[in-house]
Amino acid sequence: MTQRDSSWTEKKIERLKDMWAGGAPARDIAFALQTSPNAVIGKASRLGLQPRENPVETKESRFERMIDLITDAPLGEPLTVADACKQVGLLATTGTRMWLKFMKTKGYQAQ
Numbered sequence: 352m353t354q355r356d357s358s359w360t361e362k363k364i365e366r367l368k369d370m371w372a373g374g375a376p377a378r379d380i381a382f383a384l385q386t387s388p389n390a391v392i393g394k395a396s397r398l399g400l401q402p403r404e405n406p407v408e409t410k411e412s413r414f415e416r417m418i419d420l421i422t423d424a425p426l427g428e429p430l431t432v433a434d435a436c437k438q439v440g441l442l443a444t445t446g447t448r449m450w451l452k453f454m455k456t457k458g459y460q461a462q
Contacts, residue, residue, distance in 0.1 A: 359394060367391060371400050376408050379440045413439040414449045 363384050370380045377388040377395075384391065396402070417435040424430040436446035 364394070364398070367394060368398070368400065371395055376440065377403075379438065382437070382440065408440075410441065410445065410449075413441050414446065414453075417441060417446055417450070418453065 366384060367380055370383065375383075377391045380391045381388040416439045417432075420435045420438060421430050421432065432447050432450050433443045436443045439446075441449075
């Protein structure tokens with residue numbers, strides 16, 4: 352059985368705190384920190400971070416977060432749909448399909 356890196360550096364702890372405070376699900380935080388969701392939840396508990404009320408997030412709410420990430424990206428630092436999908440825990444194919452449908456409702460056509 353392969354173990355993931357379980358060392359909690361100061362940088363990882365700060366990122367955990369920031370993402371936790373921002374409302375990111377444990378699954379997304381775990382992906383970003385290359386650890387397990389259980390490790391994230393355990394560390395958050397030991398750090399005294401507020402517990403979450405509902406860890407279940409729908410595909411639609413992840414897509415809404417993806418839209419926010421893309422539209423709030425600084426000029427000159429574009430964020431691709433694929434990168435945004437990774438950050439919110441959506442499969443790239445699902446996120447892209449939802450993005451194209453969203454853009455079509457706004458009057459844009461894929462070329």
